[in-house]
Amino acid sequence: MAVRYNPNPARITEPLYQVKELEKSPLYTVLCGGKELTVYHTDSFDYVIPVVDDDSPLDFQVNVSKDFQKAVFRPAKTNVQAQVSGRELRFQLKKPGKVTLELDDDLKTPLFILCTKRVPKPEKVDHLFESGKVYNVGTLEVKAGETVYLEEGSIVCGCVSALFAHGMKILGNGILNGCVWHPKEENGEVRPMISLVFCNDVKIQGITMVDGGSWHMVPGACRNVEIEDVNIMSRVCTGDGIDIVGCEDVTLRNSFIRASDDCVCIKAASYPDPAANRDVKNILVEHCVLWNAEPGNGVEIGYEVRCDEISDITFRDLDIVHCQYAGGVLTIHNADRAYIHNIVYEDIRVEDAQAKFIDIKVLDSKYSLDRSRGRVEDIFFRNIEILNGDFPVSIIRGFEMHTEMSWPQNIHFDNVVVLGKQINSPSDLHMVVELSNDIWFNGKVFVK
Structure with a gap:
């Protein structure tokens, strides 16, 4: 089970040494079934990966660190209906899937909720x-x-x-x-x-x-x-x-x-x-x-x-x-x-x-x-x-x-x-x- 390394590897410019060094989202906090999940950050999107065992419905809570007026979930066919209270959104995915959340039409700050089978x-x-x-x-x-x-x-x-x-x-x-x-x-x-x-x-x-x-x-x-x-x-x-x-x-x-x-x-x-x-x-x-x-x-x-x-x-x-x-x-x-x-x-x-x-x-x-x-x-x-x-x-x-x-x-x-x-x-x-x-x-x- 050893890891084999290439003697001519891709050049690592700035190595990571601990998981906590990977940048986390300053905008979104996500809970699934009451459990907080890690939300990772880039300058173009944030993402979270709920790992699921079956097709049971999933209850989510998303807290946003700034005010917003409009929240849009895609794909439209998922028909996500969120309850919004201030900066908090609560919603259910009837079946785990890949969903995006966009606030106020800002395509540089979406949240990707990417449910993935274990x-x-x-x-x-x-x-x-x-x-x-x-x-x-x-x-x-x-x-x-x-x-x-x-x-x-x-x-x-x-x-x-x-x-x-x-x-x-x-x-x-x-x-x-x-x-x-x-x-x-x-x-x-x-x-x-x-x-x-x-x-x-x-x-x-x-x-x-x-x-x-x-x-x-x-x-x-x-x-x-x-x-x-x-x-x-x-x-x-x-x-x-x-x-x-x-x-x-x-x-x-x-x-x-x-x-x-x-x-x-x-x-x-x-x-x-x-x-x-x-x-x-x-x-x-x-x-x-x-x-x-x-x-x-x-x-x-x-x-x-x-x-x-x-x-x-x-x-x-x-x-x-x-x-x-x-x-x-x-x-x-x-x-x-x-x-x-x-x-x-x-x-x-x-x-x-x-x-x-x-x-x-x-x-x-x-x-x-x-x-x-x-x-x-x-x-x-x-x-x-x-x-x-x-x-x-x-x-x-x-x-x-x-x-x-x-x-x-x-x-x-x-x-x-x-x-x-x-x-x-x-x-x-x-x-x-x-x-x-x-x-x-x-x-x-x-x-x-």
Whole structure:
């Protein structure tokens, strides 16, 4: 159960030595079932992680250290009804889940209440991180068949790297924290917090990842990866949540991502390894709560898609509570050669889209390396709703030069509702359509 250290670790700039050194919230105090929980603090959000054993209702009390006029809980579907008395809020979650609390529309001081199922410690653990302790691991290398277990209350500072680590697992209810290996206001070394390359039959469950200096979780050239009930929160630019790069058969579910760039991104690229320039197939993302802050997009395919084919991707039952600034909510940016097709978005609720809703483009960009443009075909949007906020624009645009042409086609919108209005045409959706074919709304073709 020893911890294996990399002789060339990520550079630790300011090590933590005790859990109490990790900054606590000056704004929020949280009690669950009468028991006070630790509320951690960053300059962009505060967060608390109630670890639960079952789906029983949870009673919360939140005390705020300043006056406020309005409190909003998201996702809206949780229908949290708080009793407010002065600076105190009392409410019940009928079922444990991932919930955000925003005071007076201030998106820089939210509280994330991230209920997480308890993950029992397996009999076999190769890398054990104990409750109440801080570990400055630099880079932890995990081998095939090994299990990493973070006990509830443990803080692991650094990153995890795995190469050909078939059957590896990262489990538990502790925190993987990247704050110690990048300057507070800057990106860190160009390395993910969790990097998996050529790893098959992987399971990651229950952990919280926060404040990495770059992308957070990146499986590259992997197969059969299951990611369950994780919390990922970034606060510096290019802090992607999860990037699935050149993988097949990946499932992400029941998770929370607040990302200062793309929340969930599908790519085929040389990062984390050149081997990840390969086809992507059979990806399922479901039952997640997403918050896209600053740059990037909510759910993205692209820009780097340097492979022959990306197909059979499903995004289902998602709550996108914010998509801030200039990004898009549901986006495909084909800037390389891939044939992107059979992509399904269904049962998705959007609560705040500040710039773009749908953004589908074939293009030559600063990220492009392939000499030819790929295709985008057979894209399905079903049961999608923007609940409140602004009415964002949407874009579908192809690529046409004197030497080549690629027009997106066969794109279907069925039961899309924006601010209570059923969408039946591109104009209804405030959509710009250029160089595209076969755009369908509720069974009727509008662009042919």
